[in-house]
Amino acid sequence: TMSKPYWLEVPLIEGSKDKVKDGEILIVGSGLAGVSTAYWLQQKGFTDLTLVDHQASEAASFRNCGHILYGTVESMLAMVALHGQDVAKDLWQLSIDICHEVRDTVKRENLSVDYKQDGYLVIAVEESENQEILRSIELLNRYGFQSDYVEKKELEKKGFREVFGGRFEAGSAQAHPTKFRNDLLKICLDRGLKYFSKVKVLAMDENNSKVEIRIDGQATVRYEAAVIAANAYSPLLSDFFAKHRLVEPFRGQIICSKPLKKKLPVAYPHSFDHGYEYAIGTEDNRLMLGGWRNNTPGGETGTYDITPNPMVEKGLAEFAAKHYAIDEEIIWEYSWSGIMAASKTGFPFIGPIDSQRIFTVSGFTGHGFSWAHGSAKYLAKIMAGEPIPELVARQFNPRLVR
Template sequence: MKNHGFEASYYANTVNQTLSFPSLGSDMETDVCIIGGGYTGLSAALHLSQQGYRVILLEAHLIGSGASGRNGGQICQGHNMSHQAIAKRTNKTVADKLWQLSIDSVDLVKQLIKEHQIDCDFKTGVLHVAAKSSHINEIKEAVDYKNTILGYDKIHYLDRQSVAAKLGTEKFHAGEFYQDGGHLHPLNFALGLAKAAHNKGAKIFEHTKVLSYSAGENPSVKTAKGTVKANYLLFACNGYLGKLNQQAAKKIMPINNFIIATEPLADEVVNHINPDDLAVADSKFVINYFRLSADKRMLWGGGENYRSRFPKDIAAFVQKHMLSVYPELQSSKIDFSWGGTLAITLNRMPYFAHQEKNVFVAQGYSGHGVALATFAGKLISEAIAGTAERFDLFAEIPTANFPGGTLLRWPGLVAGMLYYSLRDRLS
């Protein structure tokens, strides 16, 4: 199968089903209106429909056409902020509950795949590796903390020799192996969620950009050809929010990340560089992440930019990172290269909020979106049904606005990112 209207990528080229939804053409009323057809919106639509709510989901382009259909496909327990840091900013009880929610988020992805028979090449095993020798102790301590303090025994420390045996390179110094983490085909997972939500009664509309909204007792959203009135409104736009919701936009910074896919690799190469078929991410601030596709291509993500445009030659932009680890792939043809826009927060934790009693926002997954965004949809369904405890846990960690708001956040962020990028390059 080919792109089916998606921007070109390996994922778009290997979609395993064709879904087509109409655009909104008239005024409608519903219980819940969801803006955004990525993991957050699709999961919310599915879980709310299962509870009997009338749901309308509006997507400006195609379902899964944003970062939900273009990302690295990795799911893993934990957050970008450590348990210790969360406990210091809040308390141990909140930190413990958020740790458990991270485990639950991964379990939910697996459950949904099984329950709805979503064919998305799911595989188990995630390995976080030390890119520098100075990161070894940090990884050792992180594994020990999770094993002993958190009582989680499904994470294991690997020394340099063990990492080399799993990845066929001496480039990395240690590893943190998550045996219950996993990886998948992100676009096929998104399409599987959409099909499940549709089958449960959610009304999905594509090519329906929301132009404006009004809050109040019965929120409404305006599109080019119709208005939707609802009892509840969910903003699930993440890096594609733009200026639609200014209050939420101040909490996030959209950034671009890039991926390449090689031609299928020979079995002897695969058996050398990743015999256990793991997903891998390194410890750099601007991380490299990689894994093998179902048809044995190297999928490598690396490099970011903070502009509105992608690099002219994404393949060259990313390939240099891959070759610094696996120079033997120099002769492997790059068949696909693409980018996507994600949203980060200042504290790198997701931003969940009730802007009003009936207006919800979930965004800013900062690279952990496959599991956490899917889980956010479930938590929003719980909150709308009257049990907001788990949703509100994420609000326990204050999320500051970017300095200067949406107008001036860019120069400051770029300066900071360039500083940390320079640190990545120093030994």
């Protein structure tokens, strides 16, 4: 199997290899968060923007499962237990609005990125999980959110086996992450964004009313402001991230089959076992299945190594054999890993950090496709001096995390 992600069969747009010069706003990271930040800052009228990236092909953004999901890393049940009913309800609504930002951008800019709002199926692989799903549906429905129970029999008709029940959410979506990022980046470049590849930022500090950015092998550059959109990698260039342990890196892994002869009955996003395994059917009818890290010693945390773990690869293939009623041979063609950021709070961090000139938009755990794009819009508002919802200011403020 190849360790190249399926999504990177679409080549990433690369930046200039020239030296970075001084400017107004510098954004570090050209994954979904960094490119979205450039996009929203341009929407707010900022024109002198520079985007830099060290190794975009390793970004989590092109190594995920393409899910654009309502909710956060926690179930509604867990969110109510953690934050109380009112905050949980508001957070869920915010997550919906954030998913719709992706949809609205696709429409506004007329992007051809395989965007489909065809729902999300959460599947229980144990009876206790089935009971949790039932309670989550009850809560979601009580707060006015759509979520429908799917009987075991119904799931079996949809091609799953050894499952106990599920819940279907119609509003979640999927898209091709590389196409989305590339198309958005192309728009930003047309509107004057400067983009540099192979630029490794070592550190940044405010000095004499400027942000001084130290770059590996290049002269230090000076900017009015800087944005850290490096997600799991942020602690490597920011003492603030490291000191407050805002994010912990962890490795996620995915396998993807050769195109199957028989059409997958469920090609829209779905997950099993509390989201620990997640899957999709690709445009060309491949089964893409990720997760399984909860079955490994250490849970794949604390690493920046993107070499796929053979144990996880095997576990995922066995998981597919157990839970999908696919009667042809499945040939796994791709296997890859990526590094996600487990957020200390379970939510992204949006706003200034240790200086009024140094901002971040990071910490997306397993929901970065929607949250990166939507969070970047809030960051652009903050940087433009516009008001943001109180919920965002309170829950996602990196300075309030202790």
